[in-house]
Amino acid sequence: MAVYFHEEDLPEGVLADGPVAVDTETMGLVTIRDRLCVVQISDGKGDEHLVRFGPDSSYDAPNLKAVLADPERLKLFHFARFDLAAIEHYLGVMATPCYCTKIASKLTRTYTDRHGLKMLVEELLGESISKAQQSSDWGGPDLSEAQRDYAASDVRFLHRMKDELDRRLEREGRTAMAQACFDFLPTRARLDVAGWADHDIFSHM
Amino acid sequence: MAVYFHEEDLPEGVLADGPVAVDTETMGLVTIRDRLCVVQISDGKGDEHLVRFGPDSSYDAPNLKAVLADPERLKLFHFARFDLAAIEHYLGVMATPCYCTKIASKLTRTYTDRHGLKMLVEELLGESISKAQQSSDWGGPDLSEAQRDYAASDVRFLHRMKDELDRRLEREGRTAMAQACFDFLPTRARLDVAGWADHDIFSHM
Numbered sequence: 369m370a371v372y373f374h375e376e377d378l379p380e381g382v383l384a385d386g387p388v389a390v391d392t393e394t395m396g397l398v399t400i401r402d403r404l405c406v407v408q409i410s411d412g413k414g415d416e417h418l419v420r421f422g423p424d425s426s427y428d429a430p431n432l433k434a435v436l437a438d439p440e441r442l443k444l445f446h447f448a449r450f451d452l453a454a455i456e457h458y459l460g461v462m463a464t465p466c467y468c469t470k471i472a473s474k475l476t477r478t479y480t481d482r483h484g485l486k487m488l489v490e491e492l493l494g495e496s497i498s499k500a501q502q503s504s505d506w507g508g509p510d511l512s513e514a515q516r517d518y519a520a521s522d523v524r525f526l527h528r529m530k531d532e533l534d535r536r537l538e539r540e541g542r543t544a545m546a547q548a549c550f551d552f553l554p555t556r557a558r559l560d561v562a563g564w565a566d567h568d569i570f571s572h573m
Numbered sequence: 574m575a576v577y578f579h580e581e582d583l584p585e586g587v588l589a590d591g592p593v594a595v596d597t598e599t600m601g602l603v604t605i606r607d608r609l610c611v612v613q614i615s616d617g618k619g620d621e622h623l624v625r626f627g628p629d630s631s632y633d634a635p636n637l638k639a640v641l642a643d644p645e646r647l648k649l650f651h652f653a654r655f656d657l658a659a660i661e662h663y664l665g666v667m668a669t670p671c672y673c674t675k676i677a678s679k680l681t682r683t684y685t686d687r688h689g690l691k692m693l694v695e696e697l698l699g700e701s702i703s704k705a706q707q708s709s710d711w712g713g714p715d716l717s718e719a720q721r722d723y724a725a726s727d728v729r730f731l732h733r734m735k736d737e738l739d740r741r742l743e744r745e746g747r748t749a750m751a752q753a754c755f756d757f758l759p760t761r762a763r764l765d766v767a768g769w770a771d772h773d774i775f776s777h778m
């Protein structure tokens with residue numbers, strides 16, 4: 369159980385087969401402005417890998433891209449919309465098929481409007497994560513110990529959360545509805561990058 | 574070129590093959606509360622058919638349902654989200670595959686935020702429709718002449734509008750994005766009826 373740090377690409381062969389948990393850290397929330405700084409990835413067996421990209425990166429990361437683009441590998445995200453946009457914009461691959469724990473939470477935890485990762489991890493798994501580093505500078509030459517811990521914790525619990533959320537989706541008869549939402553996420557991400565970030569394309573307005 | 578009025582179902586064989594334009598009139602905007610009063614349908618050859626359902630209707634309309642559920646027939650709507658929900662809730666069929674002129678307009682007419690049917694018909698086709706009857710009582714025993722005209726005009730221009738919107742989607746390279754949006758509409762409609770009508774399921778909140 370360790371956090372591994374890499375520069376510019378993932379080493380080959382460090383991930384077991386099966387679904388991978390993925391998260392990104394960027395310079396901010398505006399994808400075309402705020403560059404991709406870190407991609408976190410875990411196979412759910414206990415290790416987390418952090419791949420850092422420098423300010424002049426060419427984002428030429430064949431191993432990471434191969435994993436993200438692999439149609440056989442489900443990619444687990446929390447708020448996939450944002451990560452899919454950053455990954456396609458900077459790495460040039462659409463990280464599908466994907467699963468989004470925030471959408472699964474919205475479709476099952478109807479008794480609350482708190483669908484943040486911290487809250488979910490606490491309620492579903494009884495684990496605690498710190499969000500102190502969320503709004504920090506991910507673009508510097510080094511990542512602090514606190515940043516590495518934070519970045520790793522963002523992918524540490526997604527496999528276990530999926531298991532619990534899948535049970536609840538099934539119980540409430542919303543598995544197909546969730547899958548249809550996940551299937552639309554690549555388009556939602558592309559609309560964001562194309563200029564519709566602040567518009568609900570399905571709204572009457 | 575005429576408007577035909579029917580009670581409780583469409584007669585058999587009144588529509589040519591191919592895409593049909595469809596609209597609904599209801600008692601209001603809350604699908605589970607506001608019953609389906611009228612379904613308008615046109616094959617684009619010049620006639621419009623209005624099917625009225627009474628307050629005690631069983632919505633047992635086999636001819637209309639067969640057309641709406643036909644997987645070989647594209648259904649053209651303006652703001653399909655709302656009509657798909659009313660049709661599935663009251664008639665029990667999902668009217669797919671579908672096309673939505675409001676979404677096609679949003680993806681192409683980026684120079685305006687006016688995507689209402691009246692505006693679209695005026696700009697794209699130079700035709701004029703009246704919206705005076707939009708908020709009228711569609712549940713009464715008779716429909717007025719003005720209501721019939723209005724209801725028919727809501728499906729009269731959708732085929733021609735689709736042609737023009739398709740050209741623009743193609744020109745701007747957004748045909749695939751539009752199709753992905755159309756494909757999500759059944760789920761968006763089901764979320765509305767299931768209680769998420771006022772929530773953008775893809776939002777961060």
Ligand SMILES: Nc1ncnc2c1ncn2[C@@H]1O[C@H](COP(=O)(O)O)[C@@H](OP(=O)(O)O)[C@H]1O
Nearest residue numbers: 391392397446447450483484485486502522777
């Ligand atoms: N409009 C927005 N407001 C807040 N956070 C947003 C956002 N768009 C994307 N995000 C990102 O969504 C992720 C999940 O947020 P939450 O836990 O509140 O659900 C956060 O990523 P990180 O946790 O990787 O920094 C955050 O940066």
Ligand SMILES: Nc1ncnc2c1ncn2[C@@H]1O[C@H](COP(=O)(O)O)[C@@H](OP(=O)(O)O)[C@H]1O
Nearest residue numbers: 572596597602651652655688689690691707727
């Ligand atoms: N939230 C909402 N606000 C306004 N109109 C809505 C609506 N939800 C559904 N509609 C319906 O959307 C249709 C298209 O509206 P618009 O022309 O403004 O784009 C209208 O149908 P009708 O024209 O069949 O009455 C209207 O009733």
